[in-house]
Amino acid sequence: MKPPPSAPRSLTSLLDTLDPDNPATGADRKRRDAHNGLTIQAMLDRVGGRSFGAALLVPALILVSPLSIIPLMPTIGGLLILTIAIQAFFGRKHLWLPKFLASRRLSGDQLTRAVQYLRRPAAWLDRKSRDRLRFLSAPPMDRIALLAVMVVAATWPFLEILPMFTSVSAGGVALVAFALMVRDGVILIGGYTVLGGSLAVVVALISGLV
Template structure:
């Protein structure tokens, strides 16, 4: 399937469930199912999976951060076909864990799909689109340092998911929500750091 025409979270979850064959799924299987010409849907897929309990798997936040940095970087420079090095595209995840994650995400995905439509579209167009892409690169940079704190990266992944979903659907309301979550997280981190010093 392709997400170029039907940009819904439920279609994205369907694509994740259909990726690959056998008991586990590779990153390349996911790229093949979603389509290598669709960078932002893959960014969205990686970020929403990290919102799920998958973020508690050791190494998953760091791996996701590296993949997102590469993907968003390519979107930033205007690449039409995404690319990942083999060492990342061959990484595999148990299908059972992937299905549990997509099932866990199904209800919020349905809510997001029902309430999204193009609004404040100028927020999703250049030059503000470029600013949002830079934010989607900056947030994952913190994840390798936060990995020792279980599930904390899910909040940052939620912000990236909101921002990428807003870009994909041209919905400025979700972009604003993504920025609010991002600055809220930054405020909490700064407060904690100040209290600790």
Template sequence: MAAQGKDAQEKNQPLVSLQAVMARLQTAGEGDTVSVGDMLQAIGPRSFGPVMLVPALIILSPVSGIPTVPTFGAIIITLIALQLMIGRHHVWLPQWLLRRKLKRQTLERAVRFLAPVARVVDRVTRPRLELFTRAPFRQLIALLCILVAATMPVLEPVPFMATSAAAIIALYALALVARDGLLALGALLMTGSALAVWLI
């Protein structure tokens, strides 16, 4: 009982680093497969930044080579960002998306691939210029994530090209997680550059 109480308390703690998000992700579900619903429950439906970060990270990993993964990731990111824009307090996803599954082995491979990156990222991110991670800038970040996510289905036919879009969304989401306004401004510069390249 004490162990269960401790686990529940840990799951209620806010996620403020990339390594913390990935560690929580590894606790999702049971068995050989992990559903989107399992991941949402593990991260916490009130945590918009971490919840938006997860699909972006999955697309950043070699898992993005699996057909339809970038497109489904883009749909999830768009739905989350829309809810962040309108000020919802809990993330809602339709049942057909919540039931989508990944093999646990595939998820763990993605986490292992991103682990070295997470260690480096967590050393350089920290709360600063927090104004740019709060309203109304938070709503602007959500809008930009929607615009970038819209490019993913178009980029998906080119192997791993959707990862460039996912990287930008991951930076925005990580800025919200770490309350790092400087990172948000850097992601904004990357967005402008990337959209210019994609539209040429």
């Protein structure tokens, strides 16, 4: 029986697992599976179904990339992040996704564009990350981070017409998820700052409509 994949410990290694042009860490060269595209379930299988921080990063990074302009992508990404974060919040050991989300697929070209776009900022964050203020990302404080992620992601389906807003907001989710993965409280604070700004925009929009 094939052992489950070990969870990525950096953004660069996570991107490697999704890169169609990097079969050594992701795609099967003989089947060229990633070159034909990957479903959401296949992406999460590559990063490990028990690493919720890495799992949260997958849809968050997709939304940070130019793929966020695809119609319904912010809604699907928001539902994915909500589903993952809720399970992590309640301490589920293995990630489960409903079929209508798990079966969503990105083409090989879309994956390649997203990975290439994210390589440079991912490498920069990997260099800057440290084991700092660990208590902020450890239980029970990690539940605050997951709750913040859920609240922000829940707004995305209603703000589909603002793709740039979704990308910035997803960047905050990506920072929080990365901080939980590498136990860096400083990066977590940065993620909270972006998420707080996103919520402030939502509140301002709601206030303007009332």
